[in-house]
Amino acid sequence: MDTMIGVIGGSGLYEIDGLEQAQWVTVNTPWGAPSDAILTGVLGGVKMAFLPRHGRGHVHSPSTVPYRANIDALKRLGVTDVISVSACGSFREDMAPGDFVIVDQFIDRTFAREKSFFGTGCVAHVSVAHPTCPRLGDACHEAAKDAGITVHMGGTYLAMEGPQFSSVAESRMYRESWKADVIGMTNMPEAKLAREAELDYASVAMITDYDSWHPEHGTVDISDIIATLTGNADKGRALVSRLPALLGADRAPCPHHCDRALDYAILTAPDARDPALVAKLDAVAGRVLS
Template structure:
């Protein structure tokens, strides 16, 4: 594992549909046993390090949060050799100090989604991974440093409430998430993405771009899509600068994750080898082949 070359993946959310400055940039179609990913993957190099970019909603924003094929997206990243995956996404804020235009490096999630496939595993091969610490602390720390270098106001740590959407919150929901549940931001896409990245043994970090105060804030009224789009436009330049700074901070050679993200399946497979369904094992070849071989 110490001899692996680092490959940095970027999952672009609302407003981030490409990476600037890639050398030998190519859009590449990828097929997966879980269906088609959101779009072709943009591959190339930055500072000599391979980069893989996937627009989570597709170019032109054609997929809603509920219809994104999260399993195919993560499988396709794994196929491309991604070792470190940085998610960039738009969120609403529950905290006065996390203002529109700020970035938040997420460290916890509450998953309230209900209409999505959340695991690669199931009947024929059962596995349970830990998501007590759902992001990679090493990668998150480097993403925080990269965000600070852009000049944007960035907050280290925050709890992300993942809602199903596509509608925004009611005032009652927003107040509950903020006051009773202690959440910091709200979004629609980081779950089950983070869980699937853990199952695929990929280091994962979440960079949340605050676009609004959700609907709890008495002085800001209901969320308006026009306001969100204006803030998104301003955030996009900072997000692209952050991505451009990642290769220099991560370096070209991959080293084992000190927090075990790349070994999450080590003791997770529960189904006995002679009881594993061959068709399921075939589908899991990319994300879990390391532990299922033999």
């Protein structure tokens, strides 16, 4: 199988030097339109796809991002490995603005989003005990170090609904009682859907602020975030540009079985499955439903 790296990120992360055969591709999915067209190309001999999570011009809020359409579109294009790059706040003094965190756990506090491709007529339960792929996370960690980025390996990401930032009370609870490391609004249900679609998924959290718990930094200020985001985008491009050499063009099966997550997940008997839902699952679950 050929490797195809899919990067879901913000504006600027698809402006990678050396991207060949670049073209914007419109992908139709049974889950609606994705956030935007997808920029495809080849970098270092490896196929790439770049999807602006909020759309070019930032038109989608965290709650309205079409997460199912985004993951389906990437799978439909042939993506094998998804790198999520997103801004976040930090709950840890040593995880400072400008640092990156390779997330390996989530606490999902979102509530206004569709979180599964499956449902009535085709029920499935996948494991997200370990919601990110260690192989892919290791590659992101190595790429970040090689790019000179201060990067932390491992961390728990608290996914909040937004679009408002946390109250001080919430921020302190997430930090002190729940022991979360970073906070963001977009990695859930993205990571869960990637697992259902049997895509390897890694989360690169780019820290922009200390949320609102830090007594010396005050509340979150969007102008400070934007200033930090600009520098983080440069670092994010540097990280992504190093991934093709680390992952290679020829992809072996995932040693952690991320690409076989549906092997025993579907519970609905074949003769009881809803044909309309099964048809919508052609890209996501075609391997086990066909």
